[in-house]
Amino acid sequence: MSRRTPLMLQIVTGDPRPIHRQIVDGVRRLIASGELAVGAALPSVRGLALQLTINPNTVARAYSELATEGWLDARAGLGLFVAIPRQRLSDDERGRRLDDAVQRFAGDVIGLDYPAAVVLDRVAGELALCLPKKSA
Amino acid sequence: MSRRTPLMLQIVTGDPRPIHRQIVDGVRRLIASGELAVGAALPSVRGLALQLTINPNTVARAYSELATEGWLDARAGLGLFVAIPRQRLSDDERGRRLDDAVQRFAGDVIGLDYPAAVVLDRVAGELALCLPKKSA
Amino acid sequence: MSRRTPLMLQIVTGDPRPIHRQIVDGVRRLIASGELAVGAALPSVRGLALQLTINPNTVARAYSELATEGWLDARAGLGLFVAIPRQRLSDDERGRRLDDAVQRFAGDVIGLDYPAAVVLDRVAGELALCLPKKSA
Amino acid sequence: MSRRTPLMLQIVTGDPRPIHRQIVDGVRRLIASGELAVGAALPSVRGLALQLTINPNTVARAYSELATEGWLDARAGLGLFVAIPRQRLSDDERGRRLDDAVQRFAGDVIGLDYPAAVVLDRVAGELALCLPKKSA
DNA sequence: GTGGTCTAGACCACG
DNA sequence: GTGGTCTAGACCACT
Numbered sequence: 266m267s268r269r270t271p272l273m274l275q276i277v278t279g280d281p282r283p284i285h286r287q288i289v290d291g292v293r294r295l296i297a298s299g300e301l302a303v304g305a306a307l308p309s310v311r312g313l314a315l316q317l318t319i320n321p322n323t324v325a326r327a328y329s330e331l332a333t334e335g336w337l338d339a340r341a342g343l344g345l346f347v348a349i350p351r352q353r354l355s356d357d358e359r360g361r362r363l364d365d366a367v368q369r370f371a372g373d374v375i376g377l378d379y380p381a382a383v384v385l386d387r388v389a390g391e392l393a394l395c396l397p398k399k400s401a
Numbered sequence: 402m403s404r405r406t407p408l409m410l411q412i413v414t415g416d417p418r419p420i421h422r423q424i425v426d427g428v429r430r431l432i433a434s435g436e437l438a439v440g441a442a443l444p445s446v447r448g449l450a451l452q453l454t455i456n457p458n459t460v461a462r463a464y465s466e467l468a469t470e471g472w473l474d475a476r477a478g479l480g481l482f483v484a485i486p487r488q489r490l491s492d493d494e495r496g497r498r499l500d501d502a503v504q505r506f507a508g509d510v511i512g513l514d515y516p517a518a519v520v521l522d523r524v525a526g527e528l529a530l531c532l533p534k535k536s537a
Numbered sequence: 538m539s540r541r542t543p544l545m546l547q548i549v550t551g552d553p554r555p556i557h558r559q560i561v562d563g564v565r566r567l568i569a570s571g572e573l574a575v576g577a578a579l580p581s582v583r584g585l586a587l588q589l590t591i592n593p594n595t596v597a598r599a600y601s602e603l604a605t606e607g608w609l610d611a612r613a614g615l616g617l618f619v620a621i622p623r624q625r626l627s628d629d630e631r632g633r634r635l636d637d638a639v640q641r642f643a644g645d646v647i648g649l650d651y652p653a654a655v656v657l658d659r660v661a662g663e664l665a666l667c668l669p670k671k672s673a
Numbered sequence: 674m675s676r677r678t679p680l681m682l683q684i685v686t687g688d689p690r691p692i693h694r695q696i697v698d699g700v701r702r703l704i705a706s707g708e709l710a711v712g713a714a715l716p717s718v719r720g721l722a723l724q725l726t727i728n729p730n731t732v733a734r735a736y737s738e739l740a741t742e743g744w745l746d747a748r749a750g751l752g753l754f755v756a757i758p759r760q761r762l763s764d765d766e767r768g769r770r771l772d773d774a775v776q777r778f779a780g781d782v783i784g785l786d787y788p789a790a791v792v793l794d795r796v797a798g799e800l801a802l803c804l805p806k807k808s809a
Numbered sequence: 810g811t812g813g814t815c816t817a818g819a820c821c822a823c824g
Numbered sequence: 825g826t827g828g829t830c831t832a833g834a835c836c837a838c839t
Contacts, residue, residue: 279497280501281501282501282505283813283814283815284814284815285814285815286508289508290504290505290507290508293508293511293512294507294508294511297511297512309825309826309827310826310827310828311825311826311827319815319816320815320816320817321816321817322815322816322817323814323815323816325827325828325829326814326815328827329827329828333605334512336512338686338687339826339827339828340686340823340824340826340827341691341822341823341824341826341827341828342691342822342823342824342825342826342827343823343824343826343827344825344826344827345826345827349687351629351630352514352627352629352630353626353627353630354513354625354626354627354630355624355625355626355627355628356627357623357624358623358624358625358626359513359514359515362509362513363510363513363515363520363523364523365417365509366506366509366510367506367520367523367524367527368527369417369418369505369506369509370502370503370505370506370509370524370527371430371524371527371528371530372418372422372426372429372430373498373501373502373505373506374498374499374502374528375426375429375430375433376429376433376470376472377495377498377499377502378495379495379499381525381528381529384499384524384528385521385524385525385528387499387500387503388503388506388507388520388521388524389517389521391503391504391506391507392507392510392517392520392521393517395507395511396510396511396515396516396517396520414610414612415610415621419613419614419837419838419839420838420839421838421839455839456839458838458839459838459839462838462839551769552773553773554773554777555828555829555830556829556830557829557830558780561780562776562777562779562780565780565783565784566779566780566783569783569784581810581811581812582811582812582813583810583811583812591830591831592830592831592832593831593832594830594831594832594833595829595830595831597812597813597814598829598830600812601812601813606784608784611811611812611813612811612812612838612839613811613812613813613837613838613839614810614811614812614837614838614839615811615812615838615839616810616811616812617811617812624786626785631785631786631787634781634782634785635782635785635787635792635795636795637689637781638778638781638782639778639792639795639796639799640799641689641690641777641778641781642774642775642777642778642781642796642799643796643799643800643802644690644694644698645770645773645774645777645778646770646771646774646800647698647701647702647705648701648705648742648744649767649770649771649774650767651767651771653797653800653801656771656796656800657793657796657797657800659771659772659775660775660778660779660792660793660796661789661793663775663776663778663779664779664782664789664792664793665789667779667783668782668783668787668788668789668792691822691823691824692823692824693823693824727824728824730823730824731823731824734823734824810838810839811837811838811839812836812837812838813835813836813837813838814834814835814836814837815833815834815835815836816832816833816834816835817831817832817833817834818830818831818832819829819830819831819832820828820829820830820831821827821828821829821830822826822827822828822829823825823826823827823828824825824826
């Protein structure tokens with residue numbers, strides 16, 4: 266009997282991101298949007314591997330990255346839990362990462378020939394799900 | 402052949418993108434922004450490789466990708482030229498790529514704790530440099 | 538022919554730290570002490586695995602952690618290089634990590650029955666090799 | 674059995690150490706600091722498990738480790754008592770463990786960019802709480 | 810050649 | 825049962 270909520274995650278083979286990255290992004294989004302509350306237990310490594318029909322090592326790697334980034338707490342013998350959020354990066358580093366992400370995104374959408382307004386709408390919609398409206 | 406404009410490109414070793422990707426993105430951006438006009442000749446593979454001090458194979462690969470995507474026309478014995486713009490991808494494919502890019506971008510930005518408005522501003526600024534205001 | 542310096546690293550099976558952690562600690566120390574200069578190339582994943590007679594995956598994991606922490610830059614097809622140092626963590630996070638490390642260390646040496654002065658000497662000797670004397 | 678002093682111990686879920694390790698460290702510290710005198714009786718396995726709301730198996734394991742290391746004496750039918758201090762490890766083993774602990778600590782602290790003096794002060798303060806000033 | 814990802818299966822420590 | 829580590833071997837992308 267498990268109180269663990271099954272994760273609403275889907276692995277897309279056409280996605281250029283590697284599998285473990287899709288899991289990391291997906292879980293981060295679920296946490297940031299509040300669908301996974303602080304302290305909530307995640308599916309076990311083996312359980313999520315079965316659910317997604319991938320190798321347990323791949324799930325373990327994704328979970329391990331999330332723990333390193335401070336999103337999850339891993340407790341051997343118990344499982345993984347959503348961690349209390351805290352600011353881990355310096356302001357400089359945050360700025361650099363924002364720059365990198367914006368530049369990469371621009372590179373990705375150039376050539377798709379969408380008008381800027383359409384792209385911005387999509388981004389705004391996605392961000393509305395998980396980002397604060399005001400600075401924390 | 403002095404008609405060939407030297408490309409205003411710069412390879413950044415710290416950039417997470419592979420070199421050929423930086424070239425492809427850079428050329429696409431120069432074309433999209435109009436700095437490289439339709440019909441303009443590009444530097445030769447060897448010339449650009451010398452200019453950027455990288456392997457000619459890498460330049461050849463970038464040019465080949467740009468030709469495959471329809472940005473460049475190769476004329477045997479003459480060189481590569483900026484092609485006449487045309488629709489290069491199916492609507493489905495374009496939609497899927499936009500989705501992927503937006504999701505990846507959101508994954509990168511979540512947790513940096515920037516307000517959505519700040520992120521959107523930065524994206525808008527970057528897109529203004531290279532995207533059309535209206536659909537082509 | 539390789540300009541890569543062989544790493545002065547040794548894996549100790551009796552050490553409670555897992556192998557990949559011993560590599561990470563060792564490389565961090567070599568970089569912090571200046572024995573590995575900024576921009577220097579590291580042994581290839583496969584090469585170090587042969588040198589230490591461990592599985593390439595284990596080396597790859599250690600290198601990947603070092604890259605994530607910002608100590609190394611990985612360039613596919615070229616190799617790994619010592620990155621330019623920068624402050625990535627917030628002051629709060631740095632304080633928390635110092636606290637954690639000190640507490641863990643105290644727990645490790647309690648019961649070894651060494652006088653405090655001896656322990657402090659050993660720590661001072663180790664830190665002298667790699668830490669700044671004044672705040673940067 | 675009211676002669677058993679309740680232990681001033683606290684289990685911290687955020688602590689990276691496993692629970693049994695927190696108990697072992699805590700009891701060792703109470704003994705080293707003299708708060709638990711030689712011959713004093715410890716709470717029963719079940720009692721401590723209730724007090725800390727953890728699994729009795731975990732308490733039993735911690736007690737067993739402490740007994741193996743010579744900190745506690747088990748008297749059948751009576752319970753566990755603080756043992757008479759004696760040398761518990763070979764000099765070689767003690768030396769190796771000190772080395773390991775110092776190396777691990779250095780690995781944790783490198784890169785936090787604290788001056789060595791600050792780190793040493795923190796260590797000295799922590800050790801003052803539980804280590805002898807002179808060799809026992 | 811380089812690094813990166815994934816699978817498969819074994820073993821250990823923890824609760 | 826849980827997470828964590830290691831080995832072995834395959835495949836991919838990059839230069």
